[in-house]
Amino acid sequence: MQREVIDGVPVLWSAAPGPLEAALVFGHGASDETFRTIGVTHLVEHLAMSTLPRLHHEHNASVSLTVTDFSVSGTDEQVVDFLAAVCKALAALPVDRIEREAGVLAAEASGVIDPVTAELLSARYGTVGAGLASWGGPGPDRIAVEAVRETVARSFHAGNAVLLLTGPPPPALRLPLPPGERPERGGAQPVMSPGPHWVVANVPGPGLALHADLDGAALTAAHAVLQERLRQVLRHREGLSYDVDGARVHTGGGLGEFTVVVDARAGQQRRVAEILWREALRLAAEGMTEAELAEEVAGFREVWLDPRALPAELGQAGACLLSNIPYQDATARLDALAAVDPDGARQAFAAALRTALLVVPEDVEVELAQPDGAPLTEGGCAHPRGGELPSGGRHFKPPMFARLRFPQARTARLVLTDDAVWSRDGRGDVHHLPFADVVGVEVNGPGRVLFGRGNCATPVVPELFAGIGEAVAAIDAGVPKELHYELSAFAESDEDEGEAAPAPVSKASRR
């Protein structure tokens, strides 16, 4: 891998056959946003791309959890022109197009990562950083132009970029970006839920996340063995799943999540979740054979040494550079894997399993045990289950008509104290949301919906609670103005969905 610097931007390149591929990568992704500014990075990307003329060669732009990249492949001249145009656009972003591009984002409605992994991240980290992945936030039309300007000024400059190329830089290549300092990104993100827990979310199938050092070779090997065993059992033996997928998701400072995501045939989600957990326990207890381990190491060797993996390898090196973490090349990673023995892999997996989060679809309840036989408890914003509302404070009940018609409304309560709102939902669970933990307040006429950093969403709306004027006034006074926003014009109306019981929501993923 060759290194040079062009216009203040580090360039990593390695020669590969085929047309020149380039990716201009910035060290800013969706996990650098806040709840209030969810989507601002995607909006910056769209505004920049909206300035380009129609192009017939391959080009794209995307936002991941940790980086934003603008990529192109074609002739030297096409690559040079594309990169110059992107840099110029970022240096003078057409913010007058913000309204139109917000509409485009609403239509695109894409998540930054698959929905199961997104929910696992939210369960682990709360409504902050990587944990924002499952949340839609205020909506693209509620992103302030100041947030767009601030994001570009902070992160989209030469000091926070790297250019990746699959060939030597063309002599005419220029990267006319403004200079800047790489922003402090805070290292490892604090964990909200250390696990082990199972959690319920709006997901199509179960998933598992283990929190660990992502460069650990022993756990990397065990993670691969687990996926292969699940493929054998869930797909080939039982015919319950089509796809078993694993990933390593960086959340800062070299740490992150080893994930396994499995889909499930309709009606089989509970069974698939149980098998996923059972196989994880079995791997932690009994380990693996030499042959299973060797098979996975051979698989990594084939994939990582394939010449077609070069763009991905450059991408890893670039991401490490932008996050100030050391990059290990494929050979070094394979050497580390070759030194792993089955018991080392088993021990690494057993240690990581203590951090397990198992997500299951709504309406699925599981009864599972930890390796020591203790029950695996349910996590989530209202847990441990069975909390009590404070006896003091001001109590609000659902309107009389709701209490008569909906059984859930009979238990629902809202309590306002000096520095928090408490609520009991239709399930009987108590949620405590201090004003200091609020990350967003949706203003919807006379009502408010509060979103807290621990994935807690508390509706304070007249449809659910009677006489809320005093609570709304306290919320407006207790939570900073800049966290308030009007309900998005793109928010889906519930009007066509028939008569639903008004139960407070505990988790409202709005993607």
Ligand SMILES: [Zn+2]
């Ligand atoms: Zn809650």
